[in-house]
Amino acid sequence: MSLRHYATMFGCSAALALAVAGCASTPAPRELVDARQSYSRAYDGPARELVPAQVLAAQQALARAEQAFMNEPDAQRTRDLAYIAQRRAEIAEAQAQLAADYRDKARAQEDIRRLQVAAHARAQVELSQMRQEVASQQKELASQRRMLATQEQQLTAEQRARRDAEQRASAAIASLEKIALVKEEARGLVITLNGSVLFATGESTLLPIAKDRLHEVALALIDNSSSGIVIEGHTDAIGSQSRNEELSRRRAEAVRDYLVAEGIEVHRITAIGVGSNRPIADNKTPEGRANNRRVEIVVQRGSSAP
Numbered sequence: 356m357s358l359r360h361y362a363t364m365f366g367c368s369a370a371l372a373l374a375v376a377g378c379a380s381t382p383a384p385r386e387l388v389d390a391r392q393s394y395s396r397a398y399d400g401p402a403r404e405l406v407p408a409q410v411l412a413a414q415q416a417l418a419r420a421e422q423a424f425m426n427e428p429d430a431q432r433t434r435d436l437a438y439i440a441q442r443r444a445e446i447a448e449a450q451a452q453l454a455a456d457y458r459d460k461a462r463a464q465e466d467i468r469r470l471q472v473a474a475h476a477r478a479q480v481e482l483s484q485m486r487q488e489v490a491s492q493q494k495e496l497a498s499q500r501r502m503l504a505t506q507e508q509q510l511t512a513e514q515r516a517r518r519d520a521e522q523r524a525s526a527a528i529a530s531l532e533k534i535a536l537v538k539e540e541a542r543g544l545v546i547t548l549n550g551s552v553l554f555a556t557g558e559s560t561l562l563p564i565a566k567d568r569l570h571e572v573a574l575a576l577i578d579n580s581s582s583g584i585v586i587e588g589h590t591d592a593i594g595s596q597s598r599n600e601e602l603s604r605r606r607a608e609a610v611r612d613y614l615v616a617e618g619i620e621v622h623r624i625t626a627i628g629v630g631s632n633r634p635i636a637d638n639k640t641p642e643g644r645a646n647n648r649r650v651e652i653v654v655q656r657g658s659s660a661p
Contacts, residue, residue, distance in 0.1 A: 381428035386437035390417055393444035402451035405458075409450050413443035431622060453499075460496060467492070534568050543582070543655040546572060550589070550606070550648035559605035561613060569610060572652060573617035584624045585653040586610050591644035592631040604628025610650055 383391075394417050397403070402410050420436035427433055467489055474481055536547040553565040561569070576584065588603030588610075607626035615621045636643035 381424075383424060384428075384434050384437065386434040386441065387420055387424055390420055390437040390441040390444065393441045393448075397444040397447040397451075400448060400451065401455055402447045405451040405454040406447055409443070409447035413440060413447050416440035416443040453503075456499070460492065463492060534571055540653075543653050546652040546654070548572075548650045548652070549645070550650060551645060553610070553650055554606055557602070559602060559609050561609055566613065569613050570617060573614050573619060576614070576652075576654065577618050579654065582623070583655045584614075584619070585655065586614075586624060586626045587651040587653065588626075588628045588630075589633060589647060589649045589651065590631050591647040592634070592638040593644065596630060600628050600630035602628070603630045606650060610652070 394413050397410050397413055416436070417440040420433065420440045423430065423433040423436045467485065471482075471485055471489075474485060534548075538545055538547075548565075548568060552568065553561060555562065576582075586607045588605075588607035590599040590603050592599075594602075604627065607628055611621075611624045611626040614624060631638070631647065634643075634647045635649075636646040638644050638647060
């Protein structure tokens with residue numbers, strides 16, 4: 356793909372993103388404003404010609420952030436995508452600077468080579484000066500190579516840290532199967548805890564054993580910081596509907612408060628009371644009512660905090 360074609364793509368995409376942003380009634384968050392400015396600098400600077408693929412990546416990231424802003428203007432995900440778009444634009448500018456430096460150095464080295472050939476017959480002093488200049492260029496180039504190597508090492512370390520966190524989260528989720536029912540549903544990973552283990556009859560204060568089990572749940576969820584969590588309280592059909600809804604809400608909030616105290620960000624969690632509206636067993640039998648008295652912790656798949 357030619358540079359001119361890349362530039363055409365960038366111009367159209369940037370105009371579309373700004374047009375979409377202009378339609379939003381909610382003021383853009385600071386992160387999105389910064390991302391737009393960073394992308395504009397990258398697009399208007401040398402990066403468009405020197406590293407068009409990186410500018411395209413920045414434009415695509417900004418488009419995703421703009422779309423998220425249209426859909427969820429106040430969501431954390433919108434700010435996260437805007438931050439990613441800003442970093443993409445900044446990386447494009449940095450790589451363009453490196454490309455320009457390498458281009459200039461290549462030209463300088465070629466000039467040096469021609470000077471060396473032309474100055475072969477000159478005095479030894481002049482030749483020594485030229486050699487010193489070449490050595491200085493090589494030293495600067497070696498310094499840049501070391502800088503790039505350091506950046507690559509840092510990137511590798513970050514990737515390793517992410518993999519370790521994912522492995523810890525997977526192991527913790529697997530351990531939950533020993534204390535709770537864990538299953539995958541369309542809405543995400545559902546962790547079901549029996550209500551009789553968590554609360555006394557008719558109460559919303561956590562029992563001591565409940566705190567032990569919720570501690571294991573918190574360990575499983577704390578590394579999975581990109582997912583939103585919905586805590587649903589459920590009751591059996593004994594009692595009035597309004598009382599059951601209020602009791603289930605207070606129980607869900609008690610679980611939420613404990614998980615927050617364990618280190619999970621409060622903005623990730625939504626607590627709701629479902630009452631007796633979604634039974635999973637027959638309320639006419641003691642066993643069925645016991646199964647209906649439960650708390651479900653839903654780890655939403657591929658979503659940020661509500």
